[in-house]
Structures are given as structure tokens and as C-alpha cells.
Amino acid sequence: MTRKALVLGAGMVGVSCALALQKRGITVTLIDRKPPGRETSYGNAGVLAASSIAPLNNPSLYAKIAGYLGNRHPALNLSWRRAFSRPGWLLRFLWEARPSQGAARIAALQALTASTVERHRALMTEAGVSHRLRETGTLKLWRTEAGHEAARAEHDFLKSHGIESQILDRQGISGIEPSLNPIFPAGLLIPCVGSVDSPGAVTEAYAALFAERGGRIEQAAITGLARNGKGWRASTASGSFDADIAVVALGPWSGDLLKPLGIDPKLDVERGYHRHLKPDAGTGLSRPIYDVDGAYYMAPMEQGFRVTSGVDLSFRDAPDQHRQIDGATAAAREAFPLGEVVGETWRGARPTLPDSLPMIGEAPRNPGLWLAFGNQHIGFSTGPITGEMIAAMVCGEKPPIDPTPFRPGRYIR
Template sequence: MQQTADVVVLGAGMVGVSAALHLQARGRDAALVDRHGAAGLETSFGNAGLIERASIFPYLFPRDLSDLFRYALNLSPQAHYHFSALPAVAPWLWRYFRESAPDRAMRHAHDALPLVERCLEEHDALIQLSGAGDIVRRIGWIKLYRSEKTLAKGIADAEKLRSFSLRIETLDADALAALEPDLAPVKGAVHFLDTASVADPSAVAQAYAELFQRRGGRFLAGDVRALQQTRDGRWSVPTHDGALIARDIVVALGPWSDQIFRPLGYDLPFAVKRGYHMHYGVADGARLSHPVLDADNGYVLAPMTRGVRLTTGAEFARRDAPPTPVQVDRDEQLARTLFPIAERLDPKPWMGCRPCFPDMLPIIGKAPRHEGLWFDFGHQHHGFTLGPVSGRLLAEMMTGEEPFTDPAPYRVERF
């Protein structure tokens, strides 16, 4: 049976659900379509649960020679790559290296700032409306350092952020122990107080999706790869309940967005960084209150509903290659020297993919060669953080409202 809508959003992660909510709030008859028929089961499921208000500067390609040497030999816990994927990945990595040059990185940080500055307030509005506040923590997160050298660099990096009206505290070993007494002693830490965190990222995305449905939004399961443009210029999406026809389509498929834009003729420098997580029990009655980043090794320990979640750094591989969770094994050994995690709680490590462009900025806006086609993807490590604010910007553009910021830095045509 054929149905119609004003706009169909493809993908029900945090980015897609947020876009659908903002379009709905502006009077559009919006529908969500996802292959799972449920929200927050892919990239939005497996992150560290941070709404990272302090993430002004993007994740950069390293330039330190000793770090590059370790990465090249696959010796670093922070990154891992598949040799077989290098022919496909190397051109993108080269562009990523170039865009990480200091002058370009500063420009990209300036371009990302309007989104980052408003990320928490846009989440707060949806948290209140959806009733998800009971799983949100507002105690910040902690980056800790194991050596004097890395601590000094961490403090220097934090000082660069103070001009952005952020609350930041530097912690010596005693101050850190007062906050987290069950962590092993380290040299010191930086506490970012403006960052919020959640005990279950997937549950937040699901709460937002339930809000969308309570307000009359339709949420359907379907294979969006079969998207077609009809003769009259509208878009047809097959679902389990029949074809869904709409004037506008929003591609918010995260790491699978290329399955739509490439067949439509868009050649974009798109790649994924894969990542893993594992949940652990806690030994000896220990407690972890804040998400903590072991900055020297690139993994996060975050208290979650299911247990303490360990999230890894980046793996560079083909998106659909079999999982190789070597970073979980490496990071687990390091984490056991930091905090008394106990048994593994998951039958196997979870793997997800972060959709990335080399400048670490998303694409938000209209596709230039197809009427009614809109993009909202490529949020790299911060899709959970930036989903609601990206959804607001996209909805303002689609409905003719004055955008809260200049959308030019996120346009498709920059590539």
C-alpha cells in the first residue's frame, strides 16, 4: 500500500531522529525509515555516551614522528589498520593528514564552533520533551595522563579552550583521587565540566524516536538502498508496509550514506573509522562515577547501565570487513592497570563505524544536482553530540527559516 509524506529521513540514529524531530516541529509531515525499524542500534549505540560541549578542535592526524612510527607498525593502542585496506584508505588518509595541518585545523575548528557551542542546549530541549533526563549526568568527563610530558600537553591544550567560555579544572593526583578514589594513581588530569554524559546512548536515541512517534510521526522499516526518484521528481522509498513517496529525502545513514550518494553520482571523500566496545563488571566494590579518557592510550572507560564500557580508538579498515577487535584486547590490559574492571559482560566485542570527511566536518545541506535531496551525515566521532543541533540547522534550511548559523562550511560543494 502506497503512503505519502512531506519528507522521509533515511536512518534512525541520533542524527536522523533529531532531523525528523526538528522537521516535525516546523510543521512538516516527516517519516523515519531504518532497516531495523528501531532507533539507535548502530553508531548511536556504541559510543562513549558523551555530549561533548568541549570538543572544539577536531580529531587530527598525528604529526609527531614517534607516534607515526608506532602507527605505521600497528603498535599503538590508539589506532589500528588493515594492510589489505591500505590501497583504498591511503588516499583518504593523505587528505586527512593535509587537513590536519595547524592552519587548516584551526579553520575547521572555527567552522565547527557554531554546532559545538549549541550541542548541549539542543540536546537539553529534546531530553526534557522526551523524558530522558534520568539517564543524563551533568558532572563532566575527565582526561587523565600517565606522564608529566603528556600531562603538560593536556593542560596546554585545555588552556586553549578557556576562551570558549568553558569550565575546565586541572587536577593533580590528589584532586583526581578525591573525585575517583578507585582509579590507580596517575600524574594528573583535566576535568571538562560542561560535557554531559548518558548511561545508555541507544536509550536516548530511542526516547527521542518515541517522542517523534507520540507527536504523530511515522517510523517504518525498509531497505533504503532501493531509493528511487519518480518521473515527477518525488522520491520513493520501499518499506515493509509498502512504498513511501515524498517530495524531500534526507540521507542520515551515517557510515552507510555512501550507499545512497555514490549511485546518485556524488564523488565525496568519505571514509569510516571503525571502533569497538566491551562492557565489564567491577571488582571489589569499586565505583567509576565519570567517563574517563586514558589520554596516553586513547581508550575511554564510561559507567553505563550495563556495566563499565570500554571504547577503543580508531581502526582503519573497509567498513564491511570482518571485525578484528585487537584494540579491545590491548586496551583491556591497559585498563586493568587503571581501574579494577572484572569479567567481560558481552559475548563478543561490539563494532561500529564513524562516518568521516578529511576535514572532520559533516555535510549538512542540499544536494546540488537533485531536487529534494538533502544530506546530514559525516559527523565523525560526534554524531551523538551533534545530532540535535545538526537537525535544527537542516530543518531551518529545508523550511526556509533563517539558519541560526551560516551553513556554508558544511555544504556539499566544498569537496
């Protein structure tokens, strides 16, 4: 008898899980309150981050804390009310940054991200959207002379892990991105990183591929999840759906669905913003850039140039705080000749676990309930391999990488 699966969440991770399960002959229903790719997977910088191997909470975080506390740094906006609402989570996040944890987490992230471009390239070919892929790398930029030392340190770190990069001076930066204003004395080009011109459209195309192959997509708010005999039942505003297994891939909303089951995955949320701006006529960028001192990405997109903000640690559903995106917009205008803002400012949320690693695997004491969330800033990049890992474990196959660092049991008892 054909097995059935529910995949709850139609972002990049959920759609990738649905495709991977479908490929193995499982009948899959994909459910989300919004169309595929319209939440977190819509709003990122579109970077396929093959070089994102250092966790956000690494030992260097300790030296930066004092500079973040006054909410003057563009990289962070901190709601103290939110921080004090979950002090245990914040302390665990800081504790995980200790040096003794670094090597193992770097190895786990490198295993997770190494095949990112290759996997997306294959899926884009199957989905007919190869034209959206750029394989021109990313460019990291510093505004002060101290950036030379920082670029060298990052170059050496990446090289020690087999990732090539190229240190650039002001002239070298202008040579590959002539439209940038010459305000950056130091840069680092990372050629292995890919990018896309519309992450939402790419996710939507993968979902369309899933539907073309016989998959079912239901747009409905998920109101509950419960055991149903040996399987699982998802309740929605449009009715109930039953299957042998359920995959929770709801990103920052995953904890809400799991709480009534007595499951606390120690999940929290980082908010982020973006704006689109028109470039001046005759200008352009060949790749996304990251302004380290401005704490923003600027990426050429279908809608214009997307400028993203730093992390906003406010409550997930709190009103918008535009200090960071306003600052990022101003800093981006210093770096590049930008025109008017196009459309509205977008806000989204990223799912984060204390060790900066996602949760990928079967929930303890809940057979048939699979968890795939917590991919933080790299969910768009790592969705395809996350899906392959889940599908392989569901079917008793060997996963493409060791799933041990991502096991749900590290936080769920």
C-alpha cells in the first residue's frame, strides 16, 4: 500500500521535503496558510550560501555584545521585554557560543551547505527556472582599513575548510563591480556562492513541479496536529487531513503547532526586513554584496535591488521596527546609486535554535512525526538537502550527510 505523508509548511524546506518524499513514491499533501514561498522563503537575499559555515553565535559574539546593547548597531535590534520573557533560551544561545563547541558546529554546517548550489541547480533545471540562477559568487565589503585584516582572517578561515576566496582592494572591487561607489577599501569575493533573482518565485516553481508530478497542495490555516491511530491528522480551516507520517516544516511557527503535543523544541525567532529600490540607469551589480559595517545585503532581484536588514529580536508578531532597514537603506545609498523605493517594506521571521543548527529528524516518543525547521538564515540554501535527509530517514535509507548534529533529541526529551 502506498504510504501517505503530510508536509506542513510550504516554504523552501517544506516544498523540498514534499519533493523528496514524492520522489520515493510517497503520496504527499503539502499544506500552508499561504501559497508556496510567500513567508520566510520570500524575503531573504536569495543567496545560496555554500560558505555559511560559521554559526552566528561563535566565540566572536562575546566581544560584540557590549556594542549591541544600546540598539545603536545596525546588526541588531533587541527588545529587552522579549529577551527577559525567555532568559533561559538567551543564556543557552550565549553558552553555545563557547569555543569548545565551534569545530563540531562548523563541520555540521559545512556538511549541510556544501552541496547547496549543486542541488538547487538540479532542481531549477527540473522546474524550468535555470535562468534565475547566478553562479557569480558573493562579495563581502568593509568600509575601513581594518577591513584588510578582517578579509584576510576570513579568507584564511575559509581556506582552512577548503573554500576558496579572493581578497580585493579598492581597485579590485571596482574592477568586478564598477557601479559601486569607491567607499570600500577591502573586500572578499567568494566564488562558490550562488544566488537567485527571486527566492519566492524559485520556491513557487519547485511547488509547481511537485504539483505537476501529482502532489496535492492545500492552502489552509493549520489549526492542530494530533495522532490518529498509527498515523497523524492535521486539522485546518478547510477540514482534516490524515496520513501515515507528518513533517512539520513551519519555520518560526513550528513551535506553536507542537506545543499542544507537549513538545518544546527550544525554538525562537529572528525578524528581518527588506526593501526594493530601483538602480540608477546604466548601473548594476553582478552578484549580491554584503556591507559588513552597514550590516545589510544588497542583491539584484527581479523587483529591483533588494536591501535586507540586520536581526530584529522583537516578539515574532510585534509591530514593525524600521530603525535597521532605514539605516540599511541609507547605507546602501552611500554604496550604490539607488533611486526610489519600489513597493512596501517587507518583514519576516527566521526560525532559530540555540546552537544555530536546524532540527532534522523524527521527534522523540512520537513515531511518524518528523521535524524540519530551525534553518535560521540559511533555510533557502539548505532546503533541498534537508528534504533529502528527511525523505531518506523516513524510507530507511542512508541520509546524504550525518544527521546526528541535527537530531531533535538534543533539545526534545
